[in-house]
Amino acid sequence: MAKTLSQLIIKKFIPSRKQDSRKGQNGKVLVVGGSYIYHGAPILSSLAALRAGTDLVYTAVPKINAAATRAISPNLIVIPMVDSKLTRGSANKLLGQLRLGLDSATIGMGLAVADEEGLKAMIKELLKHDVRLSLDASALTRTVLPLIGNTNTVLTPHAGEFERLFGVLPPNKITERIKIVEKFASEYSVTILLKGPTDVISDGKITFLNPKNLPSMTVGGTGDVLSGLVAAFLAKNRNPIQAASAASYVNGVAGKLAQKKNGLHIAATDLIDFIPTAIKPFDKVVR
Secondary structure, eight states: OOEEOOHHHHHTTSOOEETTOOTTTTOEEEEEOOOSSOOSHHHHHHHHHHHTTOSEEEEEEEHHHHHHHHHHOTTOEEEEESSSSBOHHHHHHHHHHOOSOOSEEEEOTTOOBSOHHHHHHHHHHHHHTTOEEEEOGGGOOGGGHHHHTTTTOEEOOOHHHHHHHHSOOOOSSHHHHHHHHHHHHHHHTOEEEEOSSEEEEEOSSOEEEEEOOOGGGGSTTHHHHHHHHHHHHHHHOOOHHHHHHHHHHHHHHHHHHHHHHHTTOOOHHHHHHHHHHHHGGGOOEEO
């Protein structure tokens, strides 16, 4: 039976931070995204991961976007990719640069994919090094499904991307929506976070619901923020259903706070501003 997320549940899913921890011990995250048109998507994901408490975020974007990405924030470690789209060459070049001891990666936000073999090579290599993955947008293709079963990977589709992945459009009725998410999560041994007015998160065995019902969150970029949050929590919690649920919950609370302040006129960056407030009740420091 699906459970509705609450503060009490999420409290168990967000690990504490050690008082004497050093840089890097609270997460190293890779963000891969961006294109000539969608330059902002990986920036939103990266800033969200930082605001969620990640120590180091590496933002890999096409070289045409690198200068603009650096100019947005000095907090981002920007890695220019050699081509304007993801190719086998740019994927291999990026992988050659990544000797960083990454904990997690999120791939696909605004990403232009010229060659799915490049995407597959990147996914295989990151998984080989025990990097937990969150896949969104352009990375949500049927060709990756055979690669990611039983690998702690989280998929974050909206309804249209879900249909592209699994060939079925999720119904609007929540009980039917739950069944279809559980079916494909179980069949492919992945965790699915189906975005919507109520997020449905399932690994096929456990299912959580996060009813947001926020009309303002239809604005572009809120899903990119969510992807950054998923990667941030995966960096600290290896359990994908827990990490995805924590990300959904924090994203929703940040959205509520943004809508309370700005009504129906929010931007995705407003959510990022409210992530620290949304996550503060779960902050724990131990010796």
